[in-house]
Amino acid sequence: MHGLGNDFVVIDAREVAIPAMTPAIARALGDRRTGIGFDQLILLEPSDTRDFRVRFFNADGSEAGACGNGSRAVALLHGAPAVVETGGGPIALEPLDGGARVDMGAPRFDWDAIPLAYPVDTFAMPVGWETLEGPMAVNVGNPHVIFFVEDAEAEALDRLGPVIEHDPLFPERVNVNVASLAGPDHLTLRVWERGAGLTRACGTGACATAVAAIRRGLVNSPVRVTLPGGDLAIAWQPGGPILMSGPAAEAFRGTFRWDDYS
CATH class of the missing domain: 3.10.310.10 (Diaminopimelate Epimerase; Chain A, domain 1)
Structure with a gap:
């Protein structure tokens, strides 16, 4: 998926268990020459407190607390309003025609x-x-x-x-x-x-x-x-909270063998 060309691999593990994501696996998947390639990897997981949990991994394998373009992609994929758990706190997603609106919560300045x-x-x-x-x-x-x-x-x-x-x-x-x-x-x-x-x-x-x-x-x-x-x-x-609106799109769906990257 992508939002304005900011591209993502989205792995939906809300109903099917997968091996643990590690920085090394994320980095291997993110290599545009020997892996799949992305700016961020998005992992959807079950949550005990929200509709589901969303984790964001950068191409270097590090984990980020939030990703605005990626959140719009998740909203489009989910297809319904949701409140999701992220490392940066809960956010509200709402799919729109060709994109989404995301309540990113309140900014912090301290x-x-x-x-x-x-x-x-x-x-x-x-x-x-x-x-x-x-x-x-x-x-x-x-x-x-x-x-x-x-x-x-x-x-x-x-x-x-x-x-x-x-x-x-x-x-x-x-x-x-x-x-x-x-x-x-x-x-x-x-x-x-x-x-x-x-x-x-x-x-x-x-x-x-x-x-x-x-x-x-x-x-x-x-x-x-x-x-x-x-x-x-x-x-x-x-x-108040920050409200972000913009496009998102699905590029393609595919599969990979987990052992090739672990």
Whole structure:
């Protein structure tokens, strides 16, 4: 499946038991030359407290707490409204024609909720990496820093993204967002995803960036966020949850032999 070109392998283990997913297996499946290939692997499992559980694994095998584009794919696959358990907290899914709306919950701004290595003002962090300076930090189920720049396309995100992701300031690493103002309710965005690198779209990045822009008074809600793969609509009012709407699609179904990757 994919959401705006952000692509996923979805394994549905809600009714059929499978061997335990490990970072090594996820990494082997994610290799685009010797495995299946994906930006994220999504594993659906039973839950004792919600409709079901959703786990997200990056292509490097690390596990993420949230994935916005992947959550829309899950909503489309499930085919009905649901409240699901994720590592970043419960979220509500609602399939729409050709996509889904996801209630991502409320953003968090405290330095230790991002988390950061030490107390820092997350509204305008007094740090910088070459041309990228003064970001805002937001946790939307996973950690993000957002830089507002004149031209997002001009920034060397392929080079600076991994440097910022692995900076000691971010003990759990971080997703790096570079955004430009395109109108009173419109942003353009590129994202370096933690554990995946540059992707065509990032749903949690769009959520975090829209929230940051609203907090700074740059845009009004709802916000149109344009990523390389297409547009997402993000609505948020301070104190409330983030609502993300956008497309998702199924690309194909297939099988693989588990022992080939374990």
